[in-house]
Amino acid sequence: MSLGKSISLFLIDGIPDGVIACELSNWTGKGYKIPRNSLKDVSNRSDLKKPGVYFLIGHNEDDKETVYIGESEDVFKRLYQHQEKDFWTEALVFISKDENLNKAHIKYLEFSLHNEAVEANRYKVFNSNVPTKPAISEAEIAVMSGFSTNLKLLVGALGFRIFEKLTKSLTSKQDKYLIDAARGAVATGIMTTEGFVVVKGSKIASTEVPSMPESFKKKRAQIISENVVIDFEFTQDYLFSSPSTAAAVVMGRSANGLKEWKLEDGSNLGENEQKD
Template identity: 55%
Template sequence: MNIFGKTIKIFLIDGEPNGRLTCELSNWTGKAFKIPRNKIKISANRPELENTGVYILFGKSSDDKDLAYIGEGEEIYKRIVQQVSGKDFWNDAIVFVSKDENLNKAHIKYLENRLYEIAKKVNRYNLNNSNIPTKSSISESDQAEMEEFIENIKLLTNTLGYKIFEELIHENQTIEEQISNTFYIRAARGADAQGQVTNEGFVVLKNSEISDSVTSSLNQSIINFRQRLINEGKIISNNNKLIFTEDYLFSSPSTAAAIVMGRSANGLTEWKLSDGRILKSVEI
């Protein structure tokens, strides 16, 4: 698969990195705005925000979990102003409009539904939407254009620091990529896990089995982490085995290995490819 570079133009409207900004992608008719909640009021004079578009609100829940709301509006600024009084969890809004004003109501309803579906599947953020957005019926050609629009939304949202649409493990990996980047731990007390190195850390894959007990010397913080994963349903007991219910991102391969093995572990030497090579030898 050929990977081509892309040019993204970011303009700091207020001249500061934490203020308002616009984000544009070369050869794309769309445009993104990132607007902090406390800058919504002074954004009324932005003509682009009078257009039809979709938006995402980002913040934290009461238990400090990442939380987002995905919505749409025919006059996007007015809709976001309503959300200032309607929802208090969010601190930043990212708005997507079309520079050629080519998005209609059916388009943005389609975009809203698809973005919701993708965010729900990726499962990095809890969603504040009380209902699943209705998916509009559009022509095959319009659908193709909107799917391309969505890919650019995903790219810019990730570039702006929000991984709400970013899969932990990309589904379009080739067989060769999977083989060369899938590491294994098969150890005592039932551990039988698979994982992959990513740009963000080390991901233990869904259905990986972890040890059914921990050693007495294991660091208490790891024991607490393991128990939290069980309490949150990330790890469940199934047929007398403890398994991951989803792909899970760890900050390091050693933390991942300790959780899987139930003991202190050096992930650089414990995680191995199918041919026996350790992670450390592959990275160097």
């Protein structure tokens, strides 16, 4: 059983969508969530002029969630320079309260966080240059790994799933739902706290029925155009807003996901949700 964590959030402006300072109990780090239009309001905060790592968060031209991950020995100065980038609407900043982060440390954090964000594939990573791994000692790597773990916990607690893989909790004990239907539709999916995930390798029906609603046709066309599906096969885990949308896209027709997604024993998702 995982131990609980205590997080402190301070609404600096007294409003939930303003600047937020966040800390984790027994951690030397500190984080800030800063709306872009509040950047000037934090110009006098001395701790934001320390070495740290930062995330610029917004949406790209395709409305996909996008993040830029960087580091600086003066984080506020770098954020101010990044106003030339127009995609971001808010920034996350992480510094050390005990001033133990040096240039090599923040470059290592940038390197590891960038790699994990790319691997998670939840946000489009906007960095044009891939960060390089700096030369630091084994002991320093261990310390920075611990710092990174707490940092990622706060990123998630603030509502950004940059590092959370869609199937991060998929285990042998978790319910895996199946569809094996007409026209080659063979898929596996799982329920998550965010919606319904169709797993990589699943296959959609090769054709759509004429009566398929236009909204589902558009969704199928979208995931094909984005190369989420190539040759009728999912190239990655993909999150749908509901089991029914997932089932309709997979089967190429209207579908009640609570009935169509079934466990190996034949029981469906709706029945399973009603069990004690």
